[in-house]
Amino acid sequence: MSMLPLVLMFVVLYFVMIRPQMKKQKEHRAMIDALAKGDEVVTAGGMLGKVTRMGDGYLSIELAAGVEVQIQRSAVVQVLPKGTMK
Numbered sequence: 001m002s003m004l005p006l007v008l009m010f011v012v013l014y015f016v017m018i019r020p021q022m023k024k025q026k027e028h029r030a031m032i033d034a035l036a037k038g039d040e041v042v043t044a045g046g047m048l049g050k051v052t053r054m055g056d057g058y059l060s061i062e063l064a065a066g067v068e069v070q071i072q073r074s075a076v077v078q079v080l081p082k083g084t085m086k
Helices: 004-033
Strands: 040-043 048-054 058-064 067-072 076-080
Touching: 004 076, 040 058
Parallel strands: none
Antiparallel strands: 040 048, 040 076, 048 058, 058 067
16 A cells, blocks of 8 residues: 555656657658758758758758758758758
8 A cells, every 4th residue: 555656656657758758759760751852841950951862870951052950850940941041
């Protein structure tokens, strides 16, 4: 009987913190895997750009005309709708 509150706290912790975190990681991994050339993305540093080249672990992103940077795939935090950047 004395273990019941401890087990109950773990169950609540699982459903409130651990499960949503795992779901978010799974969605992020799916977004990273679905990246394609020409997608407009936002990086973890806040830079907006268009994917120009793709490698296994890295992407080349064009920030402005003639300005390309290479970033890790995991640094992409959001894929923007097409035509967002002008």
